[in-house]
Structures are given as C-alpha cells and as structure tokens.
Amino acid sequence: MDNRERSLKLxxxxxxxxxxxxxxxxxxxxxKGLSAAEFSILELLYHKGRTxxxxxxxxxxxxxxxxxYTVDKLEAKGYLQRVxxxxxxxxxxxxxxxxxxELFDKLFxxxxxxxxxxxxxxxxxxxxxxxxxxKKIGYHAQQE
Numbered sequence: 001m002d003n004r005e006r007s008l009k010l011x012x013x014x015x016x017x018x019x020x021x022x023x024x025x026x027x028x029x030x031x032k033g034l035s036a037a038e039f040s041i042l043e044l045l046y047h048k049g050r051t052x053x054x055x056x057x058x059x060x061x062x063x064x065x066x067x068x069y070t071v072d073k074l075e076a077k078g079y080l081q082r083v084x085x086x087x088x089x090x091x092x093x094x095x096x097x098x099x100x101x102e103l104f105d106k107l108f109x110x111x112x113x114x115x116x117x118x119x120x121x122x123x124x125x126x127x128x129x130x131x132x133x134x135k136k137i138g139y140h141a142q143q144e
Contacts, residue, residue: 021118028114032107037062037070039111042079045096046104050083053092079103 001009029039040060045051051059057067071094074080079100085091096104119127 050093050095
C-alpha cells in the first residue's frame, strides 16, 4: 500500500470511528434532554467558566448562528445567562447559572462514564499516543 492509499484508508477509518463514537455520545445527550449543541455549550461553560459568545463557536465547532439560537434556548431554560463585558461593550459572555451548574453536576458524570466506556478499546498508553498523533494531524491540516 502506497502513502496515498494509506492516507485515504486512515481518513475512512478515522471518519467511521468518529461517527460511531459521536452517534453514541449524541444519543446520550438527547436522553438527558439536551441537543448536542446545548450539551456542548454547557460542558464548555462548566469546565472553562464564562466565555465570550464569539469564542464559543471556535471552541465547540458550531456556527455562530447555531450558537445564538442555542444560547437563546439555554437562557430561556435558565441554564445560562448573557453578561456584558464592562471593559468592551462589543463583548458578551455566556455564564452558567446555578441551575445550569446543578443540572450539569447531575448529567456530566454518567456522560463521562459513557465516553470512557466507548474508548476503553485501547489502553491508557495507546490513548496518549492517539492524542499525540491526532493533534499532529490537526495541526498539520491547519497549515495546508
């Protein structure tokens, strides 16, 4: 197998693995009553704290239109609030409310358990190697 064929095979294998893992993760999110975008935004805020709305789409790979719609829904549910930046009026932060934090305190541990079980097909050492290699692929692809 030459390098081109190997690259194409890697692309297909990577794509299929991503699809299977994401399908299972998204089903879990929906069982918890949240869309994938809602869950992803709450997870980002839960782990990183308040975040400028403009940066959310970069962090979770969703379009800015989807972010606005999803933030509106989460704000209506009382899980997050928009907070204006005092230093720069052009910036608005999304901030997890106490209700949003309480919800995620309940939802996240079982979701993390699912992700762990989905990726238990490889050892901890293999996971480290996979992380390194996938980052290398991503960085290289950004340069193209």
